[in-house]
Amino acid sequence: MSERQSKATQERHERMLLELLKLPGNEYCADCRAKNPRWASHSLGIFLCVRCAGLHRKMGTHISKVKSVTMDQWTVEQIETIRKLGGNTHVNSLVNPHPDKHPLPLTVDDEHAMEKFVRNKWEKHAFMEPSPSMHLDPRTRLQVAPKRSSSVPVMMRDKDYSTSLIQLRDMGFKDNERNLQVLRQTQGNMDSAVDILSRIPGQQRPMVAQQMTEEQKMTRLREMGHTNMANNWDALRRSGGNVEVAASILNDSKQ
Numbered sequence: 433m434s435e436r437q438s439k440a441t442q443e444r445h446e447r448m449l450l451e452l453l454k455l456p457g458n459e460y461c462a463d464c465r466a467k468n469p470r471w472a473s474h475s476l477g478i479f480l481c482v483r484c485a486g487l488h489r490k491m492g493t494h495i496s497k498v499k500s501v502t503m504d505q506w507t508v509e510q511i512e513t514i515r516k517l518g519g520n521t522h523v524n525s526l527v528n529p530h531p532d533k534h535p536l537p538l539t540v541d542d543e544h545a546m547e548k549f550v551r552n553k554w555e556k557h558a559f560m561e562p563s564p565s566m567h568l569d570p571r572t573r574l575q576v577a578p579k580r581s582s583s584v585p586v587m588m589r590d591k592d593y594s595t596s597l598i599q600l601r602d603m604g605f606k607d608n609e610r611n612l613q614v615l616r617q618t619q620g621n622m623d624s625a626v627d628i629l630s631r632i633p634g635q636q637r638p639m640v641a642q643q644m645t646e647e648q649k650m651t652r653l654r655e656m657g658h659t660n661m662a663n664n665w666d667a668l669r670r671s672g673g674n675v676e677v678a679a680s681i682l683n684d685s686k687q
């Protein structure tokens with residue numbers, strides 16, 4: 433990590449970053465819209481001006497990992513993460529889908545006002561839209577509330593599966609017999625059961641997940657306790673957009 437890169441490597445990486453900076457949306461700071469950002473958060477996949485990069489650094493690396501495009505050493509992985517996350521426009525459409533409702537402070541030069549805005553946006557995710565299922569069905573909320581660890585299956589007798597069976601049916605898995613079979617197999621672990629059911633060929637994808645937008649899926653994962661956006665995106669991509677499977681991938685990777 434700390435090994436110095438050759439000048440040629442550094443220049444190649446800088447060229448890759450400058451190419452990304454040319455993409456529409458990246459020519460402005462993702463937070464304050466100042467022109468020609470020269471800093472980036474490689475964990476969030478955005479380009480930032482020097483002031484906003486400072487605010488990100490202040491929040492801590494668990495929220496945002498910032499680097500200078502021109503002065504810091506980059507790895508190919510970090511550059512690829514930015515490319516994969518889609519740049520300023522895409523990331524902003526997820527974390528602040530309605531900028532008209534959550535506009536920039538009128539005084540963007542006001543450090544204090546801007547810090548509050550940046551923290552609300554990235555630390556509290558206050559501008560993201562709640563996923564619709566959370567509001568429509570209180571039972572879904574119950575299902576998400578307790579943080580389950582797939583490594584510690586909860587032992588349950590058959591009659592205790594009734595709540596899980598209702599939840600699975602609500603999620604779009606209509607075959608009760610098979611649901612029960614899978615629940616027994618996973619000893620009542622819902623995450624694993626959903627994972628298995630989603631992989632059965634011909635099984636309909638859960639309706640909730642189908643109807644959710646990308647942004648709602650991200651919110652859902654966050655509500656499940658997965659706060660690292662880069663990991664969430666990666667898991668969603670690997671699961672083909674299935675939130676439940678993405679959640680089980682994230683749970684597995686925590687072990």
Ligand SMILES: [Zn+2]
Binds near residue numbers: 465484
């Ligand atoms: Zn800025």
